Amino acid sequence: MKRRDFLKGCLVSGAAASLCAPSKSWAVGSFEGYPDSMGVLVDTTRCIGCRSCEAACNKEQKLPEPDVPFDDTSVFKEKRRTTEKAYTVVNRYEANDAQKPPYRKMQCNHCNEPGCLTSCFVNAYTKTKEGAVIYNAEVCVGCRTCMVACPFNIPAYSYSSAISPIIKKCIFCYHTRLKFGKPPACVEICPQEALTFGLRSDLIKMGHERIRETPDRYVDHIYGEKEMGGTSWLYLSRVSAEQIGLDTTLGNEPIISNVKDFLGMVPMVLTIWPALFTGIHLLATRNKNHGDVHDNHSEQEDGKK
Amino acid sequence: MKKLIASGTQSVDSLQKSHGRNWTLMEKLFLGLTLPQYVGQALRNPLNWIFAIIFAVGIPIILGRFFFGLSWVTHSSNDYPWGLFLGFGLFGMVPLSSSGFLLGTSCVVFGRHDLEPMERLGLLNGLLGYFFAVVYLLIDLGQPWRLPFPMVVSFGPAAVLFLVAWHVSTYLSVQIAEVSTSFFEWIGFPIGIRAIRKITLGLTVSGIILSTLHQGALGALFTYAPGKVHPLWYSSSYQWIHFFVSSIPGGLCMVITVSTIASKTMSWRFDKRFKESLDRITISLAKGASMGLATYLTIKLMSIAHDNKWAYFATGWGEWYLVEIFIGVILPMFMLAYAIHHKNMAIIRFGALLVVIGIFLNRLNVALITFNWKLPYREIPHWREFIVTLTVYALYIVVYRFILYRLPILYEWRVEKEFAPAYVTETESTPLRLAVAYAAETESTALENSDTATS
Numbered sequence: 065m066k067r068r069d070f071l072k073g074c075l076v077s078g079a080a081a082s083l084c085a086p087s088k089s090w091a092v093g094s095f096e097g098y099p100d101s102m103g104v105l106v107d108t109t110r111c112i113g114c115r116s117c118e119a120a121c122n123k124e125q126k127l128p129e130p131d132v133p134f135d136d137t138s139v140f141k142e143k144r145r146t147t148e149k150a151y152t153v154v155n156r157y158e159a160n161d162a163q164k165p166p167y168r169k170m171q172c173n174h175c176n177e178p179g180c181l182t183s184c185f186v187n188a189y190t191k192t193k194e195g196a197v198i199y200n201a202e203v204c205v206g207c208r209t210c211m212v213a214c215p216f217n218i219p220a221y222s223y224s225s226a227i228s229p230i231i232k233k234c235i236f237c238y239h240t241r242l243k244f245g246k247p248p249a250c251v252e253i254c255p256q257e258a259l260t261f262g263l264r265s266d267l268i269k270m271g272h273e274r275i276r277e278t279p280d281r282y283v284d285h286i287y288g289e290k291e292m293g294g295t296s297w298l299y300l301s302r303v304s305a306e307q308i309g310l311d312t313t314l315g316n317e318p319i320i321s322n323v324k325d326f327l328g329m330v331p332m333v334l335t336i337w338p339a340l341f342t343g344i345h346l347l348a349t350r351n352k353n354h355g356d357v358h359d360n361h362s363e364q365e366d367g368k369k
Numbered sequence: 370m371k372k373l374i375a376s377g378t379q380s381v382d383s384l385q386k387s388h389g390r391n392w393t394l395m396e397k398l399f400l401g402l403t404l405p406q407y408v409g410q411a412l413r414n415p416l417n418w419i420f421a422i423i424f425a426v427g428i429p430i431i432l433g434r435f436f437f438g439l440s441w442v443t444h445s446s447n448d449y450p451w452g453l454f455l456g457f458g459l460f461g462m463v464p465l466s467s468s469g470f471l472l473g474t475s476c477v478v479f480g481r482h483d484l485e486p487m488e489r490l491g492l493l494n495g496l497l498g499y500f501f502a503v504v505y506l507l508i509d510l511g512q513p514w515r516l517p518f519p520m521v522v523s524f525g526p527a528a529v530l531f532l533v534a535w536h537v538s539t540y541l542s543v544q545i546a547e548v549s550t551s552f553f554e555w556i557g558f559p560i561g562i563r564a565i566r567k568i569t570l571g572l573t574v575s576g577i578i579l580s581t582l583h584q585g586a587l588g589a590l591f592t593y594a595p596g597k598v599h600p601l602w603y604s605s606s607y608q609w610i611h612f613f614v615s616s617i618p619g620g621l622c623m624v625i626t627v628s629t630i631a632s633k634t635m636s637w638r639f640d641k642r643f644k645e646s647l648d649r650i651t652i653s654l655a656k657g658a659s660m661g662l663a664t665y666l667t668i669k670l671m672s673i674a675h676d677n678k679w680a681y682f683a684t685g686w687g688e689w690y691l692v693e694i695f696i697g698v699i700l701p702m703f704m705l706a707y708a709i710h711h712k713n714m715a716i717i718r719f720g721a722l723l724v725v726i727g728i729f730l731n732r733l734n735v736a737l738i739t740f741n742w743k744l745p746y747r748e749i750p751h752w753r754e755f756i757v758t759l760t761v762y763a764l765y766i767v768v769y770r771f772i773l774y775r776l777p778i779l780y781e782w783r784v785e786k787e788f789a790p791a792y793v794t795e796t797e798s799t800p801l802r803l804a805v806a807y808a809a810e811t812e813s814t815a816l817e818n819s820d821t822a823t824s
Binding site for chain 1: 435436437438439440443445447448450451474477478479480510511512513515516518519522523524525527528529530531532533534570574575577578581582585586588589590591592593594595596597605606608609743
């Protein structure tokens, strides 16, 4: 009787374990990005804050009319972020001394190992070989963990929809342009050539080249080359990255590295706990209730007769 | 109810109303009262009027959320994707529901049969806490009807939330099975009781695994946001341990709190066994909780030391952190230690309440209050969000009370009273008969012990 019970216990917990078996981390080691990944080099020293990239994005992605027209510069009074109506926004930051104030365009940085992708429990995100991080609205449940996980605060949610709210974020114009080798709409429209589209590996070389050629113009750092495991969008600037609102405290590890400690522990618990606690159970209960053991002993014997 | 019982009304505590006549389902539902009596006592209870007001305001707002979208009840913040529903409802209620696995483990796995009178309350508290955490989740999800998607449509197995989804749903079914014994007794379905008894150990052990993992996983969810959760509340290596360990005193203290409230409001439902063992068990639970608190405090400090975050104590965030630790951990730890020693029940119960508050405060701190500490503004949830949260919590209390009034949770179901004398006289003569009678009562213990006989 007892043994059968024990086996049943093992079976049930084993079944529970096998249910969760896939969750033992498929987390990748260190992924440097696809070799042919495309990217965009954002030279913030060239940006004049004309907001034409915002307008082009709005048109390309068929987003609703903006609250403030795209030629209105009053929006620079405050720091904006991406929303369900705007996949990219340009912000103005404080200038050093007498320089012109720097502007920075903000959109999804298309990480090599995206936090949104690794946190999604229905696998709605895909990092394509072209470098875009795209999103499948068909499977999205709306838990919004990706918004929590994004270190750059990019994904927005269409909260206003009651029937089908979805994540809204820049997808590198994947379906309409990138897939066909064309640059995204914002890059194409930029009148200052502040945005350069190309192979990510080439862009990194180009960035370092610019820094070497005109060291007065740039801080010697390409933001996004290593940050958070590397991003497809890269930034050059005259001032330090923090000054144009880029978080420099995040380190060079992708988001998933922070979660690995936990994911690594999962298979241990699944395999050790059943044996450990069943063992403790045997230890804890066998020698108690001496009387009972005796009684049951005889019951069992008699029952068999 | 107390007055009605004093005036001679009989409360339902076994299948039979009087000799040879069973209670009907309606009588059981009305607690053995007549309809006018039942309605009368319900109307006399002022708490019901408060609930009526909350539901009158809150339920239309909950419906509104599904008709007008989340933006109608929340500030639809892109910076704070998780608001009160998850911060309070999911992250706060799940740790307080660890009581199911804690008491299950103590009684079944560790053989602490002295805690048994409280076991069912622990299990029920666990089940309802999880169930309503899922209710909160369903309100918060953008497309709640897609909740089964991670199980059937599309898998993201490397995600922590994938693990949470699977574990919470599996564990919910485990808990339903565990609590169903009381329900089967109440409706009179002995086959079900026996079936569940046979798999109790398996259920309990899988309960431990699932609880360890998803309590931890809820903490691990925040390791996705290293730049957003304040460093004092964040720890890549320890986050899951913090959440898991704090759930232990949380669950135990929640049971103490619930049993305290029950003893103040529905002591008529207690049987002699529960009434007499309540103080003794409360002290046992408090001992467990104070050990849990001590462990929790140690690893909290360890994680601060591990990442060398002492400097943050000099900031306002640090002070707030100390407030949380003081109210939720240090103060109750000393209160419990003192009160256990002096057997002061009032202080134990107050300390337990502080722990419960401390857990809510901690989870709200991680999920909402200190979240996005680098952003210049703090999100104050929309007033409708507060009301929806309150309404669901009121619903939780109503369902909790409904079950405690009826199912044999706080009392033992009396089974076959007339069988007892026969069993005593036959002890020596016919052991087989004894085995049959005895098995129904103590099958689980008998099974374990008889292993020696078979092997």
